[in-house]
Amino acid sequence: xxxxxxxxxxxxxxxxxxxxxxxxxxxxxxxxxxxxxxxxxxxxxxxxxxxxxxxxxxxxxxxxxxx
Numbered sequence: 001x002x003x004x005x006x007x008x009x010x011x012x013x014x015x016x017x018x019x020x021x022x023x024x025x026x027x028x029x030x031x032x033x034x035x036x037x038x039x040x041x042x043x044x045x046x047x048x049x050x051x052x053x054x055x056x057x058x059x060x061x062x063x064x065x066x067x
Contacts, residue, residue, distance in 0.1 A: 001025070001033050001047050009033065009045055009056060035060075 001009075003025075010023040013035065023045065024034045032046045035058065043060030 001030065005047065006033050 006023050006025060010021075013021040013023060018037060020037050021042070022036050024036060026032055026034055026044075032044050035042045035045055043058060046057045046059065048055045048057055
């Protein structure tokens with residue numbers, strides 16, 4: 001993802017869900033970014049531009065031990 005996309009997603013997550021959230025570039029991937037609350041990893045947001053329609057998909061795994 002481009003830096004400007006990450007900034008927009010960061011602002012969106014902060015405004016919509018939690019000001020403590022942050023979106024960060026992934027070390028070896030260009031199609032996605034990592035989402036954190038503070039320093040806690042929360043999930044991954046993927047860029048999807050299939051058929052010319054740009055969207056972003058947020059994926060978060062919830063472990064049984066966390067429930």
